[in-house]
Amino acid sequence: xxxxxxxxxxxxxxxxxxxxxxxxxxxxxxxxxxxxxxxxxxxxxxxxxxxxxxxxxxxxxxxxxxxxxxxxxxxxxxxxxxxxxxxxxxxxxxxxxxxxxxxxxxxxxxxxxxxxxxxxxxxxxxxxxxxxxxxxxxxxxxxxxxxxxxxxxxxxxxxxxxxxxxxxxxxxxxxxxxxxxxxxxxxxxxxxxxxxxxxxxxxxxxxxxxxxxxxxxxxxxxxxxxxxxxxxxxxxxxxxxxx
Numbered sequence: 001x002x003x004x005x006x007x008x009x010x011x012x013x014x015x016x017x018x019x020x021x022x023x024x025x026x027x028x029x030x031x032x033x034x035x036x037x038x039x040x041x042x043x044x045x046x047x048x049x050x051x052x053x054x055x056x057x058x059x060x061x062x063x064x065x066x067x068x069x070x071x072x073x074x075x076x077x078x079x080x081x082x083x084x085x086x087x088x089x090x091x092x093x094x095x096x097x098x099x100x101x102x103x104x105x106x107x108x109x110x111x112x113x114x115x116x117x118x119x120x121x122x123x124x125x126x127x128x129x130x131x132x133x134x135x136x137x138x139x140x141x142x143x144x145x146x147x148x149x150x151x152x153x154x155x156x157x158x159x160x161x162x163x164x165x166x167x168x169x170x171x172x173x174x175x176x177x178x179x180x181x182x183x184x185x186x187x188x189x190x191x192x193x194x195x196x197x198x199x200x201x202x203x204x205x206x207x208x209x210x211x212x213x214x215x216x217x218x219x220x221x222x223x224x225x226x227x228x229x230x231x232x233x234x235x236x237x238x239x240x241x242x243x
Contacts, residue, residue: 028092032243033187035087039238040080046232049225064195064232067206073193074234084109096120107211127182136173143169145198146207153194155216178214187240192217199228
């Protein structure tokens with residue numbers, strides 16, 4: 001009898017746990033979240049191939065200014081950055097579908113405008129939800145060591161299919177995917193700005209963002225740097241406010 005009671009309690013606890021998981025996802029269904037308009041700068045670092053990590057913003061600013069063209073999207077001398085209030089709006093629907101109204105990812109907001117994309121969303125554990133857009137976008141994928149460092153710096157991979165371009169790049173169709181943190185029931189879009197430099201004598205190059213990329217920085221890339229390689233990264237976070 002005691003064993004039966006214990007077994008019943010375990011089954012009940014399991015069912016309750018499953019229900020909680022369902023409810024966890026339900027807090028997004030049929031809701032809309034919009035950019036707060038202010039991103040907080042969480043971290044700014046310079047990673048070198050020798051293992052030295054530089055946090056002095058004067059040195060990082062100098063590196064960024066020397067190695068970017070035509071412009072960069074790092075912010076120095078302030079703890080926050082302003083963005084348009086319509087920078088991103090996510091309409092969460094039923095059955096894990098969504099519509100995203102957003103500016104171009106990786107572009108300066110000043111040179112972009114809002115476009116709507118159908119999407120799906122997936123919970124990764126209890127502290128993250130990923131947005132996967134359904135319509136692909138066309139862009140270049142550069143074939144050099146700087147681009148390789150850049151791509152390895154992004155924790156969440158973006159699906160792409162490519163066709164040959166010139167010898168220096170491919171023309172690819174990208175399916176955008178970007179992670180959003182869940183902190184105490186609130187949503188936060190993490191954005192990273194990057195400058196990557198290859199120190200290879202055969203393929204010296206630099207590459208940088210002109211607008212933030214919506215992703216997490218993968219610190220594992222720092223252990224793969226070749227002599228002379230350098231990465232500057234700035235991490236920003238903006239709350240998406242429920243409407």
